[in-house]
Amino acid sequence: MTPLEVALIAFVLVTALATALFRDVLSAIIVFGAYSLGMAIIYTVLLAPDVAMTEAAISAGVTTILLLLTIAKTVRPSTDALFESVNVPAVLTVGAFALVFGAAVLPAIPAIGAESAPVWSNPEVTQYYLENTYAETGVQNTVAAVLAAYRGFDTFGEAVVVFGAAVAVLLVLDREVFA
Amino acid sequence: MLELLATRYAYVAFIVLLSVGLYMVIASQNLVKKVIGVNLFQTAIFLFFVASAYVEGGAVPVVPKDSAGPTEVIVSPLPHVIVLTAIVVGVALTAVGLALIVRIYTEYGTLREDVLREVRSDD
Structure with a gap:
């Protein structure tokens, strides 16, 4: 546990609490964006750069934009109190x-x-991917290789979920086209 | 006790963030903040997965080109893949939830759960 890790964990805990307690929804959304960025840095420290990039782009980026669009289309309750009552x-x-x-x-x-970490209780599975990924797929990044090659059909299913969500959003908002 | 917490700091953060997300879903009266709470809950679980894949002194899951396989210790890529899928599905769910919230606002003119309950009971 390095000082960097301590600082990052403290940062995400404080921003998470601020998100929960800020009464103003816009403040909560902005603090939540900072929280997502802190999480992305923690993922980088834990050697998961692919997850970090996705978290920064999708959670800190797209989710924040969706939340801001929502309060732009609805209402941002005006308030004098800084924090919600607990x-x-x-x-x-x-x-x-x-x-x-x-x-x-x-x-x-x-x-x-630790060597006995949950994932390593069955090391053959992980080792198989690490040893054979480049020979079988020609991709050096094992995360990308599993996502797009070994589990390509799952990723296709994920795309279907996103398409279904887009259709659901259009149906709920009573629109036939994006505008 | 202190050592238990220090060697498992990411899991401690996971449990605290899970609780904060749960609190937001239960206690926030504003529907938008409830959705933020669900997202917070979700990122806590991602932290658990990523921390469980980490190995001390490891390298990022990028393998060398030679066919002999990696010689150094590498963190497990498999939980990372699960989390990548979950992040994308999570944002799709958030979009649907927020669309429902916009629709609720156009129908009832409020985002507060308690007001919504009153308006619905008057119908």
Whole structure:
């Protein structure tokens, strides 16, 4: 656990709490964009550059634009209070959830980066992809190779989901064309 | 105890972020903030996957061109692939949810859950 990791984790926790507590929706959206960017940097530190790029482009970019479009089309409630009042029963429920879940999960899983990490409990699977990706697909980036070659049909299914979502949005908004 | 938290810092962050997302879904009266809460919940799970793929002293999952296979330790690419798919599906779901919110606003003129409940019970 390096100082950089500590700072990044602290940054995402603070921005997440600010997102939850800001009363003004526009402020919450902007802070959530900063949160997504912090997450993208954490993914980079954890050696997942593909995930980081997607998070920065899609979560910090597209999701923020969608949220801003929504409040542009609806309403941004005007308010004097900076923070929302805290809902005590909800905090207690969620806090109990976090404590029970944390007490059950944290001792049960190996430390981050340990040889016994969850993914390495069955190393043959991961090793197969690492050893054969270039020979079988001609792609050096294993993430891209699994996404587009080994699991190409799954990615096609994902494209169908996105198409279905676009159709659903047009239906819900009662429009035949994008405008 | 402290060592347990320090060696599993990303999992601790995962649980806290999961709880904050859950709190937003339960307690926020504004529908847009509920959708932000779902997104926050989702990114917490992505953090769990990415942290579980990480290996100390590893390299990014890009393999050399020779056919002998990688000689160094490389983080597992498989959870990364799952997360990439989930991010794209998540933004599609967010778009549908926000479209429903815009439609609710044009029908009822409010984004607040409590007001919406009152208006609906008057119908």
